[in-house]
Amino acid sequence: MMRAWILPAVLALCGAAMVAGPGGRGEFGVAVPLLLLFLGLAGLHSPLTFPRSLSAAEARRRSAADGRPIVYWRAGCMYCLRLRIRLWRGARGAHWVDIWRDPAGAAAVRAVNDGNETVPTVVVAGRPHVNPDPAWVRAQLRSR
The missing domain is CATH 4.10.860 (DNA Excision Repair, Uvrb; Chain A)
Known part of the structure; x- marks a missing residue:
C-alpha cells in the first residue's frame, strides 16, 4: 500500500x-x-483519483454476476490515469483492482502479459485487453 x-x-x-x-x-x-x-x-x-479497489477474487465474482469489466491498474501509471480521466464518471461502472495492493491481481496481469505487469489491463467477458482505447472501454461500460 x-x-x-x-x-x-x-x-x-x-x-x-x-x-x-x-x-x-x-x-x-x-x-x-x-x-x-x-x-x-x-x-x-x-x-x-481512482474508484475504490477490490481484490481480484471479489472483482471476478462481481464481474461474473453483473458483466461489468475489470480494470487492473496501479498508482503512478500514466496510461491508467489516462484511462481513468477519459472514462470520467463512467469509471465507477468498472471493477478496479490495484495490482500493488493485491498480489492475486498482479499475478492475473502477469499471466496474460507474458510475465509483465502491464497496466491497464481490462478484462471483459473473461478476455483480457492490454492498454485498450478509452473509447472502447467506455463503449463496453455502456453496453452492460
Missing part, C-alpha cells in the same frame, strides 16, 4: 522544495501557482 503513495509524496515534496526559493523571497505570485501545480499532480497520481 505504501508503494502507491511514493510518487504523490515525491511530487508534493518536490513542489515544496521548488516554492521555497520564490516563497522565501516573497514572490507569492510564482510560489502559489507552482505549489498548486505540484499538489495537483500529486493528487492525480494518488490512489484517491
Whole structure:
C-alpha cells in the first residue's frame, strides 16, 4: 500500500522544495501557482483519483454476476490515469483492482502479459485487453 503513495509524496515534496526559493523571497505570485501545480499532480497520481479497489477474487465474482469489466491498474501509471480521466464518471461502472495492493491481481496481469505487469489491463467477458482505447472501454461500460 505504501508503494502507491511514493510518487504523490515525491511530487508534493518536490513542489515544496521548488516554492521555497520564490516563497522565501516573497514572490507569492510564482510560489502559489507552482505549489498548486505540484499538489495537483500529486493528487492525480494518488490512489484517491481512482474508484475504490477490490481484490481480484471479489472483482471476478462481481464481474461474473453483473458483466461489468475489470480494470487492473496501479498508482503512478500514466496510461491508467489516462484511462481513468477519459472514462470520467463512467469509471465507477468498472471493477478496479490495484495490482500493488493485491498480489492475486498482479499475478492475473502477469499471466496474460507474458510475465509483465502491464497496466491497464481490462478484462471483459473473461478476455483480457492490454492498454485498450478509452473509447472502447467506455463503449463496453455502456453496453452492460
